[in-house]
Amino acid sequence: MRATAVACANIAFAKYWGKADPWLNIPAVPSISLTLRGLETVTTVELDPALEHDEITIDGELISPPESKRAVELLDAVRACAQSRCFAKVLSRNNFPKASGLASSASGFAALSVAARAAYGLPFDPVESSRLARRGSASAARSLFGGYVELPQGLPGDDSLAARPLYPPEHWELRLVVAIVCEQPKKMGSRPAMEQTRASSPYYAAWLEHAPKLAQRVREAIAKRDIEALGHASEASFQAMHAAAWAAEPSIFYLEPASVEALHTIRSMREKEGIPVFATMDAGPQVKAICLPEHAEAIAQRLSNTKGVLRVLITQPGPAASLIESPS
Ligand code: DP6
Numbered sequence: 001m002r003a004t005a006v007a008c009a010n011i012a013f014a015k016y017w018g019k020a021d022p023w024l025n026i027p028a029v030p031s032i033s034l035t036l037r038g039l040e041t042v043t044t045v046e047l048d049p050a051l052e053h054d055e056i057t058i059d060g061e062l063i064s065p066p067e068s069k070r071a072v073e074l075l076d077a078v079r080a081c082a083q084s085r086c087f088a089k090v091l092s093r094n095n096f097p098k099a100s101g102l103a104s105s106a107s108g109f110a111a112l113s114v115a116a117r118a119a120y121g122l123p124f125d126p127v128e129s130s131r132l133a134r135r136g137s138a139s140a141a142r143s144l145f146g147g148y149v150e151l152p153q154g155l156p157g158d159d160s161l162a163a164r165p166l167y168p169p170e171h172w173e174l175r176l177v178v179a180i181v182c183e184q185p186k187k188m189g190s191r192p193a194m195e196q197t198r199a200s201s202p203y204y205a206a207w208l209e210h211a212p213k214l215a216q217r218v219r220e221a222i223a224k225r226d227i228e229a230l231g232h233a234s235e236a237s238f239q240a241m242h243a244a245a246w247a248a249e250p251s252i253f254y255l256e257p258a259s260v261e262a263l264h265t266i267r268s269m270r271e272k273e274g275i276p277v278f279a280t281m282d283a284g285p286q287v288k289a290i291c292l293p294e295h296a297e298a299i300a301q302r303l304s305n306t307k308g309v310l311r312v313l314i315t316q317p318g319p320a321a322s323l324i325e326s327p328s
Contacts, residue, residue, distance in 0.1 A: 002046040003118030007110035007143045007321035009039040009102055011176055011288055013222075013234040013280065014215035015241040016138055016151060018194050018208060025135050026154035026161055029211035032218045033142045033149050034174065037318030041107035043092040044325070045075075045119035051087035058092045058108070070136045074109065075116055077132055082120035090116075098185075102178065103282065109133040109140035110321045118326050126320065130162035139190075146320035147171060148222050153212065169317030172225045175296040176280075177289040178313040179303040181258035186284040193245055193252045193283055200249045207244040214240070231278025231290055238280045245283075254284055258308025262287035265306045269299065 016031035048055075054072050056063045063071070075088060090112065094104045113129040113136070122128075126144045134141035134151070142149040145165035154161035188196075197204050214237045221229035245252040259281065266279045266289050277291045277299055289299050293316075300312045 001119050001121065001327045002044065002325070003115045003323060003327055004042060004044040004325035005111045005114035005118065005321060005323050006040055006042045007107045007114065008035050008037060008146075008318040009096070009104070009107045010035045010139065010142045010149065011280065011282070012139065012142075013230060013237065013290070014211070014218040015237045015282075017190075017211070017241045017244065018198055018204065019138075020154050021156040021158075022195070024157065024159050025138055026156065026158060027138045027151060028153055028208055030153045030215040031139070031142070031151050032166070032215055032222070033139070033151075034176065035143060035146050035149060035169070035318045035320070036176065036315040037169070039096045039102060039107065039315060039318075041092060041094050041104060041111045042324070043090065043108070043111035043115045045112070045115040046089045046091075047084070047086045047119055048089050049086055051089065054087045054090065056090040056092070059094055059098060070109070071112060074112055074132055074136050077135070078113075078116045078120050078122065082122055084120050088116070088119060097183075102286070103139065105137040106140040106143045109136035110143035112136070113140075113144070114321050114323055118323055121327065124323060127162045129321070131160065134161060134163070135159075144321045147317050150215075150219070165320075166219070166222060169319060172222065172317070173293050174227075174317065175291050175293050176315045177291060177296055177299050177303060178315060179262045179287045179289070179306065179309045180311045180313070181262060181287065181308055182256050182285045183310065187254065188252055188283075190283040196250070196252060197245045197248045201244045201247045203244040203247045207240055210240055211237070227276045227290075227292055231276060234280045234290055235278050238282075242281065254281065256285040256308070258306070259285045259287050261307045262303055262309055265302050266299075269302060275299070
């Protein structure tokens with residue numbers, strides 16, 4: 001039994017940061033993202049009765065515990081559902097380099113959840129796969145769907161939480177221009193950083209209160225295809241998230257000097273040249289510019305000429321996760 005699935009990365013306009021339930025990995029705030037065409041993970045899951053444990057290879061590298069723990073837990077959940085005890089070989093490949101600073105965990109867990117269910121003979125069910133992927137990495141729950149996607153906040157113990165599609169990619173032809181400023185692995189993963197923010201940031205409570213309002217503004221802006229409203233709400237979301245993390249003790253600070261330069265480039269294009277372009281950032285130093293297709297090339301040009309920016313990528317709305325090979 002063998003199945004292969006593909007899933008795309010996503011970037012959030014309204015950020016998820018903080019958990020209502022750390023054991024079930026349930027977000028404490030709603031998040032809204034765009035799935036991105038071309039930034040893909042392709043994953044094959046093949047059952048092998050001769051194996052004594054799962055064997056997971058990512059980009060040619062065999063992964064062992066503790067790195068493989070979340071993927072093995074996902075496979076355990078699928079096995080429980082399929083009433084199987086057979087271990088599997090997992091081969092996963094990202095078409096964007098791990099060091100590019102773009103999270104591969106979202107597309108990775110999304111592709112794994114689709115391929116694993118199919119390999120174990122379970123029907124294709126994006127909602128169920130989204131729920132499974134959420135346990136691996138909550139942002140991954142959103143990569144099951146194409147275009148504009150929401151992962152609502154959840155309640156402790158509510159393991160049914162999954163993402164839901166808001167609008168297909170064609171709803172709005174936005175572009176996200178990614179400025180890569182650092183290719184080293186990030187300083188601190190989202191999971192421990194969220195926990196450190198919860199445990200010690202004086203602004204964490206304010207973030208929890210404010211984030212749903214920002215998500216509502218993002219939702220309305222996407223519905224109306226209003227770039228100004230989306231841009232301002234998205235900037236407010238990443239800034240509040242980073243501010244809460246920055247105020248933690250020890251402080252979590254993801255910006256590099258070149259991130260600050262790129263943020264200035266974006267702000268200057270907006271304020272001095274009247275181009276509707278807005279920034280967002282995740283748990284790392286890369287800066288992403290949110291803009292309309294007609295401005296993407298000029299923004300990419302300016303960002304690549306910004307001090308410290310290594311490369312830029314222009315990304316666009318992408319499709320849902322899908323099966324590309326199912327067991328015959
Ligand atoms: C800043 O989904 O990587 O990118 O659920 O602990 O695996 P875990 O966290 P993860 O966090 C993503 C955080 C973010 C914002 C976002 O994508 O919404």
